[in-house]
Amino acid sequence: MTFRDILKEKISQAAREYAGNLVVPGFSVEVPENEEYGDYATNAALMLAKPLGRPPMEIAGNLVKTLADERWEVSVAAPGFLNFTLTDAVLIGALKDVFEAGGAWGTSNVGEGKTVMVEYFQLNIAKWPHIGHLRSAVIGDALKRIFLSQGYHAVS
Secondary structure, X not given: OOHHHHHHHHHHHHHHHHXXXXXXXXXXXXXXXXXXXXXXXXXXXXXXXXXXXXXHHHHHHHHHHHHOEOOEEEEEEOOOEEEEEEOHHHHHHHHHHHHHHHHHOOOOOOOOOOEEEOOOOOOOOOXXXXXXXXXXXXXXXXXXXXXXXXXXXXXX
């Protein structure tokens, strides 16, 4: 489960508590373009404003109390965004997980053994290769490795 998934679940729970089991209509949790707004931001308070008939900043202020957690700091930004900044301990823990997993980090079995075919440059002794062929070979090999790491049977 990713931090985004954890945040979405926590935000949904907090919104249900605040709004009396009202489902938050179509809110998002995104990585903000500006680093000043933290690691993640959500528009949940803005999405709740109309159904609840309350100002988004008021809703965001109330949600902050419920969303307090030792893994992140929560702040409110106008017009009603909630910004989450992950603590150093969380980031260090994530890096430890990456190092401990080694080469297996990021792999999955999402492909479930399905076959994919990746066609790319293979050296032809009848003509001289050039830089364009090398580019094609590098991209094709990278795609094949990505598919293999995700549980696909990749054929080239």
